[in-house]
Structure formats: structure tokens, C-alpha cells
Amino acid sequence: MDFDLSEDQRLLKDSVDRLVADQYQFEQRKKYMREPAGYSAAMWDQITEMGLLGLPFEETLGGFGGGPVETAIVMDAFGRGLVLEPYFATVVLGGGLLRRAASASVLGALAPKVASGKLKLAFGHVERHSRYNLADVSTTARKDSGNYVLDGAKSVVIHGDTADKIFITARLSGERRARNGVGLFLIDPATAGVTRRGYPTQDGQRAAEITLTNARVSAGDLISDNALPIIEHVIDEAIAALCAEAVGAMQSMQDLTLEYLKTRKQFGRAIGSFQVLQHRSVDMLVAVEQARSMALFAAVMAGEENPIERRKAISAAKVQIGRSARHVGQEAIQLHGGIGMTNEYAVGHYFKRVTMIDQLYGDADTHLSYLAAQGGLFGKVA
Amino acid sequence: MDLNFTPEEIAFRDEARHFFRTAIPQSIRDKVAEGEGLTRDDMINAQRILNAKGWCTVNWPVEWGGKDWTSVQVYLYQDEMQQANCPTPIAFNVSMVGPVIAQFGSQEIKQRFLPATANADIFWCQGFSEPGSGSDLASLRTKAEKKGDKYIVNGQKIWTTLAQYADWIFCLVRTDPTAKAQEGISFLLIDMKTPGITVRPIITIDGGREVNEVFFDNVEVPAENLVGQENKGWDYAKFLLGNERTGIARVGASKAKIARIKELAALEFAGERPLIESSRFQEKLAAVEVELKALEMTQLRVVSDERKLAKGRQNPASSILKLKGSVIQQQLTELLMEVVGPYVMPYQRDFEGNNEPIIGPDYASEAAPMYFNYRKVSIYGGSNEIQRNIIAKAILGL
Numbered sequence: 001m002d003f004d005l006s007e008d009q010r011l012l013k014d015s016v017d018r019l020v021a022d023q024y025q026f027e028q029r030k031k032y033m034r035e036p037a038g039y040s041a042a043m044w045d046q047i048t049e050m051g052l053l054g055l056p057f058e059e060t061l062g063g064f065g066g067g068p069v070e071t072a073i074v075m076d077a078f079g080r081g082l083v084l085e086p087y088f089a090t091v092v093l094g095g096g097l098l099r100r101a102a103s104a105s106v107l108g109a110l111a112p113k114v115a116s117g118k119l120k121l122a123f124g125h126v127e128r129h130s131r132y133n134l135a136d137v138s139t140t141a142r143k144d145s146g147n148y149v150l151d152g153a154k155s156v157v158i159h160g161d162t163a164d165k166i167f168i169t170a171r172l173s174g175e176r177r178a179r180n181g182v183g184l185f186l187i188d189p190a191t192a193g194v195t196r197r198g199y200p201t202q203d204g205q206r207a208a209e210i211t212l213t214n215a216r217v218s219a220g221d222l223i224s225d226n227a228l229p230i231i232e233h234v235i236d237e238a239i240a241a242l243c244a245e246a247v248g249a250m251q252s253m254q255d256l257t258l259e260y261l262k263t264r265k266q267f268g269r270a271i272g273s274f275q276v277l278q279h280r281s282v283d284m285l286v287a288v289e290q291a292r293s294m295a296l297f298a299a300v301m302a303g304e305e306n307p308i309e310r311r312k313a314i315s316a317a318k319v320q321i322g323r324s325a326r327h328v329g330q331e332a333i334q335l336h337g338g339i340g341m342t343n344e345y346a347v348g349h350y351f352k353r354v355t356m357i358d359q360l361y362g363d364a365d366t367h368l369s370y371l372a373a374q375g376g377l378f379g380k381v382a
Numbered sequence: 383m384d385l386n387f388t389p390e391e392i393a394f395r396d397e398a399r400h401f402f403r404t405a406i407p408q409s410i411r412d413k414v415a416e417g418e419g420l421t422r423d424d425m426i427n428a429q430r431i432l433n434a435k436g437w438c439t440v441n442w443p444v445e446w447g448g449k450d451w452t453s454v455q456v457y458l459y460q461d462e463m464q465q466a467n468c469p470t471p472i473a474f475n476v477s478m479v480g481p482v483i484a485q486f487g488s489q490e491i492k493q494r495f496l497p498a499t500a501n502a503d504i505f506w507c508q509g510f511s512e513p514g515s516g517s518d519l520a521s522l523r524t525k526a527e528k529k530g531d532k533y534i535v536n537g538q539k540i541w542t543t544l545a546q547y548a549d550w551i552f553c554l555v556r557t558d559p560t561a562k563a564q565e566g567i568s569f570l571l572i573d574m575k576t577p578g579i580t581v582r583p584i585i586t587i588d589g590g591r592e593v594n595e596v597f598f599d600n601v602e603v604p605a606e607n608l609v610g611q612e613n614k615g616w617d618y619a620k621f622l623l624g625n626e627r628t629g630i631a632r633v634g635a636s637k638a639k640i641a642r643i644k645e646l647a648a649l650e651f652a653g654e655r656p657l658i659e660s661s662r663f664q665e666k667l668a669a670v671e672v673e674l675k676a677l678e679m680t681q682l683r684v685v686s687d688e689r690k691l692a693k694g695r696q697n698p699a700s701s702i703l704k705l706k707g708s709v710i711q712q713q714l715t716e717l718l719m720e721v722v723g724p725y726v727m728p729y730q731r732d733f734e735g736n737n738e739p740i741i742g743p744d745y746a747s748e749a750a751p752m753y754f755n756y757r758k759v760s761i762y763g764g765s766n767e768i769q770r771n772i773i774a775k776a777i778l779g780l
């Protein structure tokens with residue numbers, strides 16, 4: 001057992017931590033958010049130059065062959081900065097789908113573009129009634145003289161508004177919720193019959209609604225014709241990444257709150273001198289640390305090939321992160337009093353981000369139900 | 383002990399139910415149900431409808447438009463009003479400044495302000511909190527110096543809800559800087575149009591504008607705008623805050639939210655079945671319903687006890703109502719977010735106002751903002767920590 005980072009991992013952590021500390025102060029972030037894309041073009045270039053976009057790809061493809069632990073290192077830092085750039089959508093979702101689903105030739109053609117910042121990706125899978133079920137796909141793909149014709153709509157496609165290409169799920173065969181027959185396409189949003197409407201999300205990021213009406217794509221755009229197991233694996237990796245991001249955000253809320261307790265004075269003393277608030281911030285710390293442990297567990301288990309074991313671990317982590325984040329977020333606001341309620345102050349933005357993370361790919365209770373149905377985490381003592 | 387209503391009470395309830403559901407425009411009640419912000423006109427219109435029936439200021443003395451209702455009637459009135467998603471009369475007018483003026487003001491000040499306050503001809507806001515004085519309200523520093531027949535007011539208030547709508551502000555100001563903190567405070571009424579007042583908005587985390595900073599720079603206030611006696615403002619403020627807490631339980635409003643959550647959870651799917659059929663969801667909702675029923679019974683007990691208290695005295699148990707009521711309201715916003723699922727994400731409140739169709743179901747857009755916004759209810763009106771301090775001291779004697 002070894003919780004220490006390798007030398008390379010430590011270097012990676014130092015550099016992303018520095019990036020966030022130097023260039024992602026809250027006031028800087030406000031400026032980035034006002035750019036047309038909803039994030040900073042210069043920051044995207046810088047993330048590219050640091051090589052972070054190639055994280056999941058092999059060196060021959062312009063990457064550095066990182067895994068879930070490296071991803072977690074980056075996402076933890078991005079959580080502390082509330083980073084707006086489409087890293088998660090492009091690299092974690094898009095890169096993950098490319099790496100796991102694409103043929104060698106497609107991967108060979110596209111991965112270097114992703115790694116060099118020239119190809120931004122997104123993944124559309126949510127439909128009106130699919131909620132958190134990845135198999136629930138009503139969008140259809142019909143074969144037509146060597147092409148596919150897509151019809152349907154995808155909601156809340158994270159960073160779908162600025163993506164150069166978008167992965168979408170569409171049903172090739174089977175009933176609406178059947179596990180078989182889910183196709184994964186990589187489409188150009190400029191295709192005739194594709195519309196997209198971009199908008200801000202509650203946490204200051206961006207997303208899009210995508211509609212597909214008689215949208216004709218080529219057979220080569222079908223990346224995988226029975227994609228669900230692959231998608232589930234990529235989403236498990238994505239959840240692990242979001243867990244790390246949430247831990248970074250929680251840590252920041254804990255830091256801000258602690259600082260505030262030491263400086264805010266009421267009744268002639270620092271409010272941190274009230275024992276009740278001391279205990280409340282101790283409980284926040286406990287929640288953050290429990291979450292950190294489970295985010296680590298998720299990172300380690302994200303590569304597990306046995307899907308049941310992997311999913312149970314990921315679900316357990318999502319439960320812990322969701323609960324910890326809700327507790328830490330609500331307490332952070334409460335202990336700040338009125339100032340915690342204002343948009344001009346950072347703590348509320350962390351709160352909003354972790355709230356959105358909770359409901360991405362299944363909220364805490366959805367994962368708890370799944371885990372309970374699987375018989376929990378611990379078996380009989382051997 | 384009898385928990386059944388008498389035939390007269392049932393008749394009263396039915397009258398209230400009918401009135402609230404017919405007299406107050408549906409468009410206004412829909413906004414309340416959906417958590418959409420009310421305009422200034424919405425609030426004033428709704429209040430005037432109530433006032434015309436004599437049902438606006440029921441908690442005031444009878445001679446000033448109050449009702450000599452039984453505690454059960456008061457409860458039924460509030461409960462039916464909230465369940466029908468009627469806007470509560472402007473709290474600053476009806477539960478805060480009105481009762482203070484009626485209780486402590488001179489005859490002149492009563493005549494001058496009470497009818498206009500009841501009819502929302504004056505829209506009030508509350509200037510208590512300051513940047514350095516939140517929970518420790520008595521440390522407030524905005525000062526009012528007596529110069530002839532005027533007070534000269536200098537200082538700053540913060541978190542002033544709806545100051546942008548207000549015609550007048552009731553303020554706690556320091557009139558004796560040498561006295562003990564609580565003993566140098568006065569309760570002053572100030573016209574918002576007076577030169578030297580500046581209002582600056584504060585945007586909250588849900589993106590809404592409901593609170594403000596209010597700055598006073600050599601603001602001249604006629605001395606006759608003082609309520610009661612100089613340097614007795616702290617007593618009046620305590621009286622006011624106690625009233626504020628009873629209103630804050632909002633049991634009827636929570637019942638309306640539960641009804642709405644059930645309705646919407648029938649429209650959203652979790653797998654192949656509507657969410658409302660998920661036993662996990664049912665149990666979570668039922669657990670909150672148990673808490674709410676208990677709170678309702680507690681409220682009835684507090685209200686009925688209060689009738690027996692000497693006028694102007696507060697029942698410290700009102701802190702229990704604030705504590706529990708705020709937490710239940712917050713839990714319900716969490717459940718509503720859970721109902722909506724992925725469609726909580728789009729941020730659809732914009733200040734420019736575009737006419738694009740709403741994303742996702744039409745009930746989705748306010749779910750997350752409401753959750754964020756409702757964090758305030760455990761902060762304002764005396765935070766839940768302060769309520770616990772009050773209970774520890776006043777009930778437990780610690």
C-alpha cells in the first residue's frame with residue numbers, strides 16, 4: 001500500500017497547482033467567464049502548452065499516457081480554481097471515448113488534434129426522460145444507403161456549445177432502454193439537420209441543447225455500434241474525475257470558511273472562538289477528508305475491468321462525495337452568514353459547482369440505491 | 383384536548399379557502415408556486431385585495447384593522463393563504479413595522495402610517511443589519527444626531543431586502559453613543575427619497591436581486607419620525623424579531639411545496655416508472671411530511687400559548703418554529719431539485735429577458751436557484767445558531 005505520488009505525478013501536481021494559484025483567482029475567473037466562449041481562450045492555450053490535453057493518450061499520439069490518478073490530480077486543482085475551460089468535456093469524456101471506443105485509425109487521426117488543443121469534444125447522452133440511465137436512448141440512427149440518418153434530441157451537453165465535434169448516442173436497434181443496440185457517433189455540429197443552443201449552467205459553465213432532425217452522417221462517423229459497456233466505463237472514469245474536482249472545491253470552501261471564522265468578529269470576538277462553530281468546522285473537515293478518501297478510491301478503481309466491482313466502487317464514491325459536498329457547501333454558506341449568499345463572493349460558486357456535480361451521472365441517492373441493490377460493499381468476513 | 387375543528391372553524395376555513403383561491407389572481411399564485419419572483423405591483427395588488435376584505439393586518443390591534451380571531455382562526459388563515467400560494471402580505475409592513483408602530487408609536491404616528499402601511503401605499507424595508515453588525519445587532523453604528531427638530535443620519539445598512547422597491551425604511555440607529563450598546567438605539571422611520579440615501583444592489587448566489595446596501599450620508603430626518611421613545615429602540619426591535627419568527631415557520635407554504643413535488647414527481651421518470659413510485663423517494667418525502675406535521679402541531683401550541691402571554695411578550699418557543707421551519711423549507715428545495723434531475727443545470731434567469739423557449743420541463747428552471755436562495759432562511763431573521771443560543775438561554779436556562 002502506497003499513498004505517495006510518483007515523481008512524475010508530483011511534478012504534474014506542482015504545475016497544475018501553480019497554474020490555478022497564479023491564474024485562477026476568483027477575480028480572474030470572473031473575467032474569463034465574460035469571454036464569448038464562457039471561458040478564457042488564453043487559458044485554453046496555456047492548458048494545451050502544459051500538455052494536459054494529451055493526458056490520456058500514448059506518447060506516440062502526442063500525449064503522456066496518464067491514467068485516473070493523473071486525471072484526479074488535474075481535476076482536484078481545477079476544482080479549487082473552479083476552472084471554466086472545457087477540459088472535462090474534451091479530455092475526460094471525449095478523450096476517454098476516443099481511447100476506449102475509436103478504431104486505431106480514428107484515434108490516430110484525432111488524438112493528436114485533441115492533445116494540441118485543435119479539437120474540442122463533448123458528449124451528448126441526456127434525453128428528456130432518460131434521467132441518469134445511459135441505456136435509455138430514444139434518439140434513432142437509421143441506415144440509409146451507406147449513411148446514417150439521426151433523429152432525436154440531446155440535453156445538457158456539457159460544453160456542447162463550443163465543441164468542434166460531439167459524441168452522441170443513438171439507437172441502432174432494440175427497445176428504448178435496451179442495453180444492446182446503442183450506437184456511439186462522433187458528429188460535426190455543422191451537419192445539416194443539427195441545431196445547437198448554448199447556454200450558461202447554474203455553476204457558471206456552459207452547455208447546449210442539441211437537436212437532430214434527419215441529420216445525415218457518414219458510416220465512418222459511427223464509432224461503436226454496441227457502445228454501452230464502453231460508455232459506462234468512460235462515465236465511471238468521468239465520475240472519478242468529478243469526485244476529485246469536488247474534493248478540490250470542498251477544500252476551498254473549508255479554507256475560505258476557516259479563514260472567515262478567524263477574521264469575522266461579532267460580539268467583540270472572532271466568531272471562530274464560539275465552540276459551536278469550531279465543532280461545525282471540524283465536521284466540515286471530517287466530511288472533506290472522507291470525500292478525499294473516496295475520491296482516491298474511485299481513482300484507483302476507475303481502471304478496474306470487472307464492471308460490477310468498478311461500478312460499485314464508483315457508486316460508493318459518488319455517494320460519499322455527494323453527501324460530503326452537500327454538507328460542506330451548506331455549512332460553508334451558513335457559517336459565512338449573509339456574505340455567503342452573495343454572488344460577489346467565492347464560496348457560493350463552489351457550492352453551486354458541487355451541487356451540479358452531485359447531479360451529474362446520478363445523484364448520491366441514485367448511486368446509493370444501485371449500491372444497495374448490489375448487496376453493498378462488504379461481504380462476509382473471510 | 384380536541385384536535386377537531388368546530389363547525390364554525392370549518393366554515394371559516396372554507397371561506398378562507400374560497401377567498402384565497404378566487405380573489406387573488408391566478409397569475410400571481412402561479413408565480414409563487416413556481417418560485418418565480420414577484421414584481422412590486424404583484425405584491426401591492428395582492429396586499430390590497432386582502433386589505434379590502436380586512437384580512438391583511440389580522441395580527442394588529444383591532445382598532446387599527448386587526449382581528450380578534452382565535453388562535454385556530456389565525457392558523458387557518460395563514461395555512462389556507464400559504465397553501466393557495468397567495469403572497470404573504472409584505473412582511474416589512476404587516477409583521478414588522480406595523481405592529482411596532484401600533485404598540486409603541488404615538489397617536490399621530492399611528493394615524494400617519496398605519497392605514498397606508500396596511501394598504502401598501504407605503505412599501506417598507508427593514509434597515510437593521512450592518513456590515514459589522516449581523517448576529518450582534520446591538521453593536522450597530524449608523525448614528526442619528528439630534529440637531530434641532532431633525533436627526534442627521536450617517537452610516538450604512540446591508541442585506542436590506544427589497545430596498546429597491548421601498549418607499550420608506552425603518553431603521554435602528556444609534557442615538558446615544560455613550561450608553562451601553564442596547565441602551566443607545568432608537569427606531570427611526572426614514573423616507574427613501576430623502577437626499578443622501580444611496581441604494582446599491584447585491585446579487586445573490588441564485589442570480590436574483592433581492593438584497594441591497596443602503597448608505598446614509600447626512601440624511602436629514604424630522605424628529606417626529608421617531609417611534610416611541612429615544613433610546614428604547616432595542617426593546618421595539620426585540621418585539622419585532624419575535625413576530626418575525628412566528629411567520630417564518632411557513633407550514634402552509636411547505637404543504638403547498640409538498641403537493642407540488644408530488645405532482646411533478648409523477649411526471650418525471652426514474653427508470654421505467656415515475657419517480658413518485660420509487661420507494662426511496664416516497665420515504666424521503668414522507669420523512670419530511672412527518673417533520674412538517676410535528677411542526678404544525680408545535681406551531682398550534684405556540685400560537686395558543688401566546689394568546690395567554692402578556693401583550694408584547696414573546697414566547698421563546700417561537701425560536702423552535704424558525705429553526706425547524708427553515709430546515710424543512712430547505713429540505714423541500716432539495717427534493718424538488720431531485721425531481722427535476724439533469725434539467726436543474728441550465729441557468730435560465732437572465733436580466734436581458736429573451737424569449738427563447740424554456741429548456742426542459744417548464745418547472746425545471748427555478749429548482750436550483752430556489753435551492754441556492756433558500757439557504758438564506760437559516761441565516762436571516764436571526765441565524766439558526768442564534769436561535770439555538772436563544773433557546774439555550776431562555777428555555778433551558780444555560
Ligand SMILES: Cc1cc2nc3c(=O)[nH]c(=O)nc-3n(C[C@H](O)[C@H](O)[C@H](O)COP(=O)(O)OP(=O)(O)OC[C@H]3O[C@@H](n4cnc5c(N)ncnc54)[C@H](O)[C@@H]3O)c2cc1C
Pocket residue numbers: none
Ligand atoms: C464505559 C466506560 C469506560 C471507561 N473506562 C475508563 C478507563 O478504563 N480508564 C479511565 O481513566 N477512564 C475511563 N472512563 C472514563 C472516561 O474517560 C470519561 O467518562 C470521559 O473522559 C468523560 O469524563 P466524564 O464522564 O467525567 O464526563 P464529563 O467530562 O463531565 O463530560 C460530560 C459531557 O460534557 C462534555 N464536555 C466536557 N467538557 C467539554 C468541553 N470542554 N467542550 C465540550 N463538551 C465538553 C463531554 O463530551 C460529555 O458529553 C470510562 C468511561 C466509560 C463510559
Ligand SMILES: Cc1cc2nc3c(=O)[nH]c(=O)nc-3n(C[C@H](O)[C@H](O)[C@H](O)COP(=O)(O)OP(=O)(O)OC[C@H]3O[C@@H](n4cnc5c(N)ncnc54)[C@H](O)[C@@H]3O)c2cc1C
Pocket residue numbers: 264266267271274276277334335336337338339341507508509510511513515516517518540541542543544593758761762763764765766767768771
Ligand atoms: C437574503 C437575506 C435577506 C436579509 N434581509 C434583511 C433585511 O431586510 N433587513 C435586515 O436588517 N437584515 C437582513 N438580513 C440580514 C440578516 O439578518 C443577517 O445576515 C443575519 O443576522 C446574520 O448576520 P451576518 O450575515 O452578519 O452573519 P454573522 O453574524 O457574521 O454570522 C456568521 C456566522 O456566525 C454565526 N454566529 C454569529 N454569532 C454567533 C454566536 N454568538 N454563537 C454561534 N454562532 C454565531 C452565525 O450564525 C453565522 O453562521 C438578510 C440576510 C439575508 C441573507
